[in-house]
Amino acid sequence: MIGKLNHVAIAVPDLNAATALYRDSLGAEVSAPVDVAEHGVTTVFVTLPNTKIELLHPLGEGSPIAGFLERNAAGGIHHICYEVADIHAARDQLVEQGLRVLGDGEPKIGAHGKPVLFLHPKDLCGTLVELEQV
Ligand code: CO
Numbered sequence: 001m002i003g004k005l006n007h008v009a010i011a012v013p014d015l016n017a018a019t020a021l022y023r024d025s026l027g028a029e030v031s032a033p034v035d036v037a038e039h040g041v042t043t044v045f046v047t048l049p050n051t052k053i054e055l056l057h058p059l060g061e062g063s064p065i066a067g068f069l070e071r072n073a074a075g076g077i078h079h080i081c082y083e084v085a086d087i088h089a090a091r092d093q094l095v096e097q098g099l100r101v102l103g104d105g106e107p108k109i110g111a112h113g114k115p116v117l118f119l120h121p122k123d124l125c126g127t128l129v130e131l132e133q134v
Helices: 015-025 066-071 087-096
Strands: 005-011 034-036 041-047 052-058 076-084 115-119 129-133
Touching: 005 129, 015 041, 015 052, 076 087, 087 115, 087 129
Parallel strands: 005 052, 076 129
Antiparallel strands: 005 076, 034 041, 041 052, 115 129
């Protein structure tokens, strides 16, 4: 069911420092920061030959990654995103197998303008997993 690894998201306490690290030390192609208000994050996209890294920083009050950064002061891997062809079919199949979808269970439009949903980390080896329909 799952396809390509779309991205790995890393929560960072200092977005400028993390961007400089990926651009200058690791020599990667990085985007300008993008505010994604509906997800409460500012994102920098790091483009790699085979996937993307998303550097996430909290935006506004009650950001969903604020608590994560409190527990992981140096930052850390927040989630990984797999591509699926049909997000509703994937969701229904996973729910049938007992996996939990976060929120109201309905896909939302994600940072790339495509439908996404998140699966409970306790059901997936301790990893928050995002599914994105491509
Ligand atoms: Co993501």
